[in-house]
Amino acid sequence: MARFVPEVSRTFNEFLLLPNRTTADCSPERVDLATGLVRHRPGEPSAIRLSIPYTSAIMQAVSSPELAIALARAGGLSFLHHNQPIEEQAAAVRQVKNFKAGFVVSDTNVAPTDTLRTLRAVMERTGHSTAAVTEDGTAGGRFVGLVTSRDFHPERHNLDSPVRERMIPVESLAVATADVTLSGANTRLWEERLDCLPVLDGQGRLRHLVFRSDYSAHKRFPKEVIDAEKRLLCGAGVNTHDYVERIPALIDAGADILCFDSSDGYNDWQGDALVWAKKHYPDTPIGGGNVVDGEAFTFLAEAGADFVKVGIGGGSICITRDQKGIGRGQASAVIDVAEARDAYREQTGFHVPICSDGGLLHDYHITIALALGADFVMMGRYFARFDQAPGRKIRMGDGYYKEYWGEGSSRARNWQRYDQGEDSLVFEEGVDGFVPYAGDLTHALDLTTAKIRATMASCGAADLPTFREVARLTQVSQQSYEENFASVMLRDATDNS
Numbered sequence: 433m434a435r436f437v438p439e440v441s442r443t444f445n446e447f448l449l450l451p452n453r454t455t456a457d458c459s460p461e462r463v464d465l466a467t468g469l470v471r472h473r474p475g476e477p478s479a480i481r482l483s484i485p486y487t488s489a490i491m492q493a494v495s496s497p498e499l500a501i502a503l504a505r506a507g508g509l510s511f512l513h514h515n516q517p518i519e520e521q522a523a524a525v526r527q528v529k530n531f532k533a534g535f536v537v538s539d540t541n542v543a544p545t546d547t548l549r550t551l552r553a554v555m556e557r558t559g560h561s562t563a564a565v566t567e568d569g570t571a572g573g574r575f576v577g578l579v580t581s582r583d584f585h586p587e588r589h590n591l592d593s594p595v596r597e598r599m600i601p602v603e604s605l606a607v608a609t610a611d612v613t614l615s616g617a618n619t620r621l622w623e624e625r626l627d628c629l630p631v632l633d634g635q636g637r638l639r640h641l642v643f644r645s646d647y648s649a650h651k652r653f654p655k656e657v658i659d660a661e662k663r664l665l666c667g668a669g670v671n672t673h674d675y676v677e678r679i680p681a682l683i684d685a686g687a688d689i690l691c692f693d694s695s696d697g698y699n700d701w702q703g704d705a706l707v708w709a710k711k712h713y714p715d716t717p718i719g720g721g722n723v724v725d726g727e728a729f730t731f732l733a734e735a736g737a738d739f740v741k742v743g744i745g746g747g748s749i750c751i752t753r754d755q756k757g758i759g760r761g762q763a764s765a766v767i768d769v770a771e772a773r774d775a776y777r778e779q780t781g782f783h784v785p786i787c788s789d790g791g792l793l794h795d796y797h798i799t800i801a802l803a804l805g806a807d808f809v810m811m812g813r814y815f816a817r818f819d820q821a822p823g824r825k826i827r828m829g830d831g832y833y834k835e836y837w838g839e840g841s842s843r844a845r846n847w848q849r850y851d852q853g854e855d856s857l858v859f860e861e862g863v864d865g866f867v868p869y870a871g872d873l874t875h876a877l878d879l880t881t882a883k884i885r886a887t888m889a890s891c892g893a894a895d896l897p898t899f900r901e902v903a904r905l906t907q908v909s910q911q912s913y914e915e916n917f918a919s920v921m922l923r924d925a926t927d928n929s
Contacts, residue, residue, distance in 0.1 A: 439764060440761075440764070441760050441761035441764050442761045442763045442764045442907075443761045443762055443763050443791060444762060444763050444791055444792065444793070444797040444800045444801060445793065445797070445908070446761075446763065446907055446908050447763060447800050447804075447905045447906070447907060447908060448905065448906055448908055449799065449800070449803060449887065449890075449891055449903060449904065449905055450891075450904040450905065450906055451890045451891060451892075452890075452891045452892035452893075452902055452903075452904065453892050454889055454890055454891075454892050455892065457894070458889050458892055458893070458894045459889055460882070460885040460886045460888075460889045461885070462889075462894055463884075463885040463888050463889055463893070463894050463895070464894060464895045464896075465483065465484045465485055465507075465881065465884065465885065465895075465896060466481055466482065466483055466484075466895070466896070467481065467482050467485045467785070467807050467808050467896050468480070468481055468783070468785055468807065469481060469482055469509070469689065469717070469739060469785060469807075469808065470689065470717040470719075470738040470739055470785065471717070471737075471738040471739070471782050471783065471784050471785070472782070472783055473781055473782060473783070474777060474781075474783050478785070479717060480657075480665065480688065480689055480717060481657070482507060482508055482509055482657055482808060483506075483507025483508075483655035483656075483657060484506065484507040484508050484655065484877075484881055485508075485798075485802060485806075485807065485808035485809060485896065486503070486508040486509075486798075486808065486809060486810075486811065486877070487503075487508060487509045487510065487511060487667070487787065487808060487809070487810045487811075488500070488503055488508070488509075488510040488511065488810070488811060488812070488815045489511070489789070489810050489811060489812035489815070490511045490512075490513050490514070490669035490691065490693040490810075491513055491812050491816075492513050492515055492516075492822065492837070493812070493816050493821065493822060493823050493835065493836050493837050494510075494513075494812050494815050494816050494821055494822075495510040495511055495512050495513055495815075496512075496524075496820065496821060496822045497512070497524045497527040497528050497531075498820040499815060499818065499820035499821055499822075499873065500512060500524075500528045500664075500666055501528055501531045501664060501820075502818075502820045502873045502874065503815070503820075503873065503877075504528070504656060504657050504658075504664040504665050504666065505653040505656045505664065506653065506655060506656070506873070506874060506877050506878075507655035507656060507657055508657070508877075509657060509665055509666070509667050509689070510528075510666065510667060511667035511668060511669050511689075511691050511693075511810075512524045512525060512528070512666065512667070512668045512669065513669050513693075514668070514669040514670055514671050514678065514693060518674070518677060518678050518681045518682075519681070521668060521678070521681075521682065522681045522682055522684070522685035523685070525666055525668055525682055525685040525686055525687045526685045526686060527539065528664055528666040529663045529664065529666055529685070529686035530663075531663075531664055534614040534617070534618075534642060534646060534662055535614065535617075535631060535639075535640035535641075535642060536640055536641050536642070536643065536646065537571050537640060538563075538564040538571045538638065538640075538641050539558050539560070539571065540554055540555060540558045540560040540562065540563040540564065541554070541563060541564050541565075541566060541569055541570060541571050541573075542554055542563050542564075542565055542569050542579070542595050543565070543566065543567065543568060543569035543573075543595070544565055544567070544576055544577070544594060544595050544596035544599065545594050545595070545596070546569060546594065546595050547591060547592050547593065547594060547595070548584050548586075548589060548590070548591045548592070548593055548594075548595060548598065549591035549592060550595075551563060551579065551584075551595055552586060552591065555581060561580055561581040561582075562578060562579075562580045562581075562627070562628055562641070562643075563578070563579050563580070563595075564578060564630065564638055564641065565577040565578060565579055565595055565596070565599045566637075566638055571638065572637055572638060572639070573637060573638060574635070574636050574637050574638075575602055575607075575630055575632055575636055575637065575638040576596075576599075576601065576602055577596070577599035577600050577601045577602050577605070578599060578600050578605060578628060578630065579595055579598055579599040579600065580627075583598045583599065583600065584598045602630075602636075605630065606620065606624055606626055606629060607629070607630045607631070607632050608620065608629055608630070608631045608632070608642075609631070609632065609633075609634075610631060610632065610633045610634070610639050612631060614642070614662070617629050617631070617642040618642070621642065621643075621644045622644070626644065627643065627644050627645075628641055628642070628643050628644070629641070629642040629643075659688060663686070665688045665689070666686065666687055666688055667687065667688060667689045667690065667691060668682045668687040668689075668690055668691075669690070669691050669692075669693040670682070670690050670691070670692055670693065670718075671692070671693060671694070672692060672694065672701040672702050672705045675692075675705050675708070675709065676708070679709060679712075679713060679716075680713075683713060683716055687716075688716075688717075689716070689717045689718070689719070689738075690709070690716060690717070690718040690719070691718065691719035691720070691721070691739075691741065692705060692706065692718065692719065692720045692721070692737075693721075694721065694722065695722060695744060696722065696723075696744060696758070697720050697721040697722050697723055697728070697732060697740075697741070698723055698727075698728035698731060698732070702720055702732065702735070703731060703732070703735040704735075706718065706720055706732065706735040706736045706737055707735055707736060709736070710736035717738040717739075718736075718737065718738055719737055719738055719739040719740065719741060719787070720732035720735070720737035720739075720740055720741070721737075721740050721741025721742065721743075721787070721789065722741045722742065722743050722744050722789060723740060723741070723742060723744075723765075723769060724742065724743065724744050724759065724760035724764075724765040724768070724769070725760070725765065725768050725769065725772075726768050726769055726771055726772025726775075727772070728769075729742075729769045729772040729773060729776070729784075729786070730772055730776060733773075733776050733784045737784065738784065738785075739784060739785040739786065739787055739807070740769065740773075740784060740785075740786050740787070741786075741787045741789045741810060742762075742765050742766055742769045742786050742787060742788050742789060742806070743762055743765060743788060743789040743790035743791060744758060744759040744760060744765075744790075745758065745759025745760075745790075761791075762788065762790055762791030762792075762801075763791070763800070763801075763804060766786070766788050766801055766804045766805055766806050767804050767805065769786050769805070770786060770804060770805025770806070771805075773785075773786050773805070774805075785807035785808065786805065786806055786807055787806065787807065787808050787809065787810050788801040788804075788806035788808075788809045788810070789809070789810040790810075790812075792809060792811055792814065795879075795880045795883045795884070796883065796887065798880070798884060799883075799884050799887045799888070800905070802884075802896060802899060802900065803891075803899060803900065803903035803905060804905070805900060807896070812836075813836060813867055814880075815873070816834055816835075816836040816867050817834055817836075817867050817868060817869060817870035817876075818834075818870055818871065818872060818873040818876065819871060819872050819873070820872075820873050821834060823835030823836055823837075825869055826866065828866065831868065831869070832868075832869035833866035833867060833868055833869055834866065834867055834868075834869050835865075835866060836865055836866060836867045837865070891903055891904075
């Protein structure tokens with residue numbers, strides 16, 4: 433007969449934290465949420481560290497380049513999805529890596545013969561108000577000028593006129609040569625009162641643009657995660673089908689970290705793929721998953737995984753449990769895998785971080801996941817709500833919603849993630865729906881982070897390693913859960929009586 437695991441499958445909703453003594457030096461503003469992302473020896477820093485313990489899910493509806501940029505600036509990390517051609521995923525990685533290197537590869541480009549109507553369309557598509565004008569309209573063409581939204585007005589100027597009539601020609605612009613340093617470029621921006629400094633090579637071709645706004649943005653985002661060249665960090669998902677071609681292309685594009693993305697990572701295909709990746713690209717961290725028990729964690733860690741994702745069927749858009757009867761309550765999965773991680777650390781001298789992926793219905797569930805042993809979390813629905821996510825914003829009834837669909841849905845048809853025995857999606861393991869629109873990412877993320885810091889302070893922990901060590905949890909009965917929902921008629925915010 434089948435082996436029976438006696439422990440009840442539990443969710444984050446079944447736990448509450450008990451407060452510990454909060455010392456005078458453990459206030460919320462002093463709580464440090466930095467966490468190591470990849471395999472390292474205890475006491476030594478992880479090669480990649482996040483300022484906040486959040487990553488965005490490897491999903492079409494979530495991790496766009498725009499969201500990856502916003503999250504990295506806030507201190508987290510995105511993994512760009514692999515359910516697209518290799519060249520498109522690599523281009524998305526480059527878009528993130530080029531966003532704020534100080535030296536930016538222009539993504540808003542026109543030719544001098546293009547019309548102002550074309551220029552306006554390009555600016556609307558990219559959201560940028562400054563366009564580089566090159567002879568061939570490409571980011572690396574011979575530079576002939578700049579044109580901004582201040583140089584023309586759609587109601588004042590003929591939109592069928594060529595760009596060259598409104599652009600500022602290169603002869604009238606301050607430019608820099610390719611050997612300029614970022615410090616030197618920033619000095620010129622301020623001393624010469626420039627908004628933008630084009631950087632050209634010896635043949636007059638455009639290499640980069642340096643913006644004053646990027647200098648200011650760096651000061652506004654002190655927690656941003658960057659590489660040695662001050663470029664934003666960016667992750668990418670890969671699968672076990674075309675990894676031999678996909679991995680080198682993503683590394684060449686600048687991906688800082690990769691992750692094998694599978695609904696069930698406890699299999700020989702992922703084990704073999706991890707061994708291959710670590711043999712050929714030992715300097716590029718790569719994660720594995722997903723798993724729900726310690727045995728599967730150890731399998732992937734021994735194959736070379738630099739972190740392991742935990743969770744099967746707990747996502748809000750996932751129906752794997754309904755379709756296949758496979759999965760585990762997310763809290764139980766994290767507890768089991770965390771115990772295996774700690775045992776692996778004692779045996780090998782390496783800490784392999786674990787990522788709780790799914791099952792996070794409320795902000796406080798993130799804190800519960802971290803207390804139970806997760807080094808960081810991965811979220812889909814949470815990030816799908818924001819402006820930076822790819823889904824369309826739609827008005828429904830009295831409010832706005834964003835499209836959100838699972839990788840196992842007919843819309844995504846990500847058969848590489850869900851092994852169903854054929855090179856296609858035979859049946860759905862995800863659904864297609866909507867989530868309430870939540871505006872820009874930054875404010876909501878700050879609010880979530882403030883809640884976690886306040887909770888950790890109440891538990892007497894000023895950093896995540898201490899929190900995992902001192903946190904005390906209690907299980908919640910149905911009666912104690914309902915105790916929190918006494919009926920109260922809420923005041924209407926518009927009622928001034």
